[in-house]
Amino acid sequence: MANEALAGRALRPQQADPAARRAALNQVIIYTVLTVGAAAAILPFLYTVSVSLMNLTEATGGRALPSTPQWSNYTEAWRDAQFSLYFMNSVKITLISVGGAVVFCALAAYAFAQMEFPGKSFLFTLLLSTLMLPEAITWVPNFITVSWLGRISPIPWINNWPSLTIPFMASAFGIFLLRQFFQQIPRELWDSAQIDGSGHFRYLITVVLPLSSAAVMTLVLFGFVGAWNALAWPILVTTSSDWRPISYGLLVFLDEAGALLHLQMAGAIITMLPIVVLYFFTQRHFIEGIATTGLKG
Amino acid sequence: MNTKRLWMVATLLVAALVLAACPAPAAQAPAAMEEKAPAGEAMDEGPCAPAADGPLAGIDPRGQTIVWWHQHRGSREEKLAVIVEDFNANNECGIVLDAQNQGGYNDIRDKVNASTASGEQPASLIVGYQNDQAFYQLNGVLADFDTFIDDPAWGFTAEERADFFASFMEQGVHPVFDNQRLGFPPNRSMEVLYYNQTWLEELGFAGPPTTPEAFEEMACAGAAANGDGTGGYILRDDASAMASWTFALGGNVLNEDNTGYVYNGQATIDAMTLLKRMFDNGCAYFFTEGYPNPEFAARRASFTQGSSSGLPFYANDMVTIAEEQGRDMDVWGVTAIPYTTENPVQNIYGADVMITAGPPEQELAAWLFIKWFTTPEVQARWVEASNYFPTRAGTEAHLSGYVEENPQYGEALALLGYGAYEPQLISYQAVRDAAETAFNEIMQGADIQATLDALTETANELQEELMGEVE
Known part of the structure; x- marks a missing residue:
């Protein structure tokens, strides 16, 4: 009892403190906003999971949950969309x-972060300016480039892995991200x-990269x-299923006049699983990376 | 990141490259797939030997491999593959057709434009709408079908030519490009009204509406029966739907000489007024979560509007949902868009196939496939596989059994004689987007007359702009 009385006396001045009340109110507001934001992010995902387990009637009937989970939707989606190949x-x-x-x-980020050469700032600004271009704008120039490279290279580029991968290996965003991190190394x-x-x-391999995980x-x-x-882009540079990605498989559930929403959602879950798993394993590094490279708002 | 991890990343990269190198790509770029016709004196005779005279004299289509970029997916693609296999196995010229799905119409358009920009020939055969043809021909991408159709050796006989519905054939002719026939119609679809007969009878109506007034009354009765905002007509904000209503109410979205747009005619204003009133009164609603067929099948809409190519999907959903709900399937059908004219006026549309300009042997081989694909027997097979409409009258003789089994298809087929067509102007792709925006603005409360005036002005500006490039 004595302790409670002491505690009560000790708390009373704090409760009356306007600064503490403001801080508590701020906390409530912040947590409310974060909770709403988290819900807004997670609800579409939960909706997708729920619809993926419904039958057709339920999927298009605005129901929140399936009456009986239709697990067979996943096997049906996998089979119909030829996911074995596309995966x-x-x-x-x-x-x-x-x-x-x-x-x-x-390699590029290291040069921009640690080396001095004429025109460095100009080149970096030029590189950053490419981030402002909408992706669709780059399709035709990139297609012309890969077509030309395919003509002079010993292996075909169109409908083959080079056209699907090489144009994305030197990404302006990736260079910017690593350069920001590399610059912080003493x-x-x-x-x-x-x-x-x-x-x-050797310095890049043995010192910079290990510090930049x-x-x-x-x-x-x-x-x-x-x-x-x-x-x-994959549809643009491929002509057959040999090199088409998993997202192409999802198209099978759309047609000119009909869509199988429940199978489409099951297919969507299948395609997003690897990303979720990867994020699960890399989230600590990911959050640290975002926080330390100046990418966060 | 320690050295071990770096090695691991490097190993993964090498493994991926090795993995990638394992399967040799089966298909090559279209340009690389061109095969030379087998040389040899023995091949100068026979049913596919080059013509001795005429515009295509000396051109040898034998042994050509041609690629067709199309948009058919799923079961339709599988059935098309069977037909193509038949052609490849049995055509006397030894032509090999490689039919490839390349996504949707927009994806194909992107591919054609990218190929053209890179100086490569797109596939020998491509699919696209009439406005696409005009756009492609700015760069001389397409071959003129009349070269082949009129050829004495490889073309149609007068009887074959007359068997095609003239109006479908004329859609591919472009006055802007010296009346070249840049597209050829392998099939067509039609904008129809889907209705639930069983439900209409329960609501006290004998059958589907023919007039806008009856349509409104029935849709409102359906909405009242459900009482939750559904039950009426599902609005369709597509430009084809806007054109369909305009046609049905006696108007047109093209001016008299077919060179510009008129979206502010009385028929369009009346159509928008009707739909807006139905929307405001709860007799029509938007369904934005995909195609409306399941909504229709589940009795949440008494009417929907869309392409007749959706018939198999409606049929499938009617059966599936009735089974899932444990009830008998409703009787349903398709009918004309409610009209104020003497007879229905139906919006008929569909993509054409196009032959791209390339080696003459390839162009001719592509034409020979199209000629075979549109023979009545083969077209009937394609109709049954796709539910599209045939483009020549002779096909109907091969469809009697199919029509009996699919009464809704028969209902739609009966409307084929009442066709009207959407613009094939070069700007129509962009105008379609503008029309959709205008439709939604009207439903959100914008003034109908002012919105349609603005749409007409925008559409004509777009047309003038693109025509300026042509000239």
Whole structure:
């Protein structure tokens, strides 16, 4: 009892403190906004999961939950959309794109962050300006480029992996992301490396990249999502199913005058699973990468 | 990131490259797929030997491989593959057709434009609408069908030519490009009104409406029966729907000499007034979660409007949803858009096939496939596979069994003689978007007359702008 009385006396002045009340109110507002934001982000996903387990009547009837989960929708979607073929295609396209992006973006970002050369600022500004271009604007120039490269190269580019991967290996966003991170690495490390006889390439491999795992994982995740979800460009540069990605498989559920919404949603869940799994494993690095490269608002 | 991880990333990259290198690509770029006709004196005779005279004299289509970029997916694509297989196995010229789905119409348009820009020939055969043809021909991408149709050796006989519905054939002729026939109609669809007969009878009506007044009354009765905002007519904001209502109410969206747009004619104003009133009174509503057929099948709409090519999807959903709901399937059908004219006026549309300009042997081989594909027997097979309408009268003789089994198709087929056509002007793709925007603005409360005036002005400006490039 005595303790409670003491505690009560101790709390009373704090409760009366307007600053503390404002702080508490701010917390409530922040958490409310965050909760609404989180709900807005998660609800479409939950809706997709729910519809993917419905039958056709329920899927188009505005119901929130399926009466009996139709797990067979997933096997049906997998079979109808030929996901066995497209899934493997997407795995190959994504691995090559992301692997290449890490290599080329790291090299370019290192040059912009750690080296001095004439026109560096101008080139970097030019590079950043390409971020402002809508993706669709680049399709025709990129198509002309890959067509020409296909004509002079020993392997075909159109309807083959080079056209699907190489144009995305040197991404302006990836270079910017890594450059921001590389710039934070203390200059003294480079001085020490030089004393140890290290050149730029060895320094990049042994010092810079190991210190930048968060940024590299962020680039991997962004690159993975971009390559995995691509549709318009792959359709443009492929002529058969041999190299078409998983997103193309989803098109089978759309037709000129009919759409199988429940199978479409089941297919969508199948296609998004790898991204969710990757994010699950890389989220710590991803959040750190975003927080330390100046990308957050 | 330690050295071990770096090695792991490097190994993964190498593994991916090796994995990628394993399967050799089966298909090549269209230009690379061109095959030379087998040379040899023995091939100068026979049913497919080059013509000795005429405009196509000396051109040898034998042994050509041609690529067709089309938009058919799913079961329609599978059935088309069977027909193509038949052609490849049995055509006397040894032509091989490689039919490839390339996404939707927009994807094909992007591919054609990208190929043209890169200096490559797109596929020998492509699919697209009439306004696409005009656009492609700005760069001379397409071949003139009349070269083949009129050829004494490879073309149609007078009887074959007369068997095609003239109005369908004329859609591919472009006065702006010296009356070249840039497209050829393999099939057509029609804008129809889907109705639920069983439900209409329960509501006290004998059958589907023919006039706008009866249509409004029935849709309002359906809406009142459901009482939850559904039950009436599902609005369709597509430009084809706007054109369909205009036609049905006695108007047109083209001016008299077919060179410009008139979206502010009395018929369009009346149509928009009717639909807006129905929307305001709860007798019509928007359904934005995909195609309306399941909504119709589940008795949440008494009427929907759309392409007749949707018939198999409606049929499938009517059966599936009745089973899922444990009730007998409703009787349903399709009818003309309610009209104020003496007879119905139906909006008939459909993409054409086009032959791209390339080696003459390929162009001729592509034509020979089209000629075969539109013979009455083959067209009947394609109609049954796709539910599209045939483009020549002779096909109907091969469809009697199919019409008996699919009465709704028969209902729509009976309307084929009442056709009207949407603009084939070069700007129509952009104008379609503007028309859709205008429709939605009207439904949201914008003034009908002012909105349609603005739409007409915008549409004609777009047309003038593009025609300026042509000239």
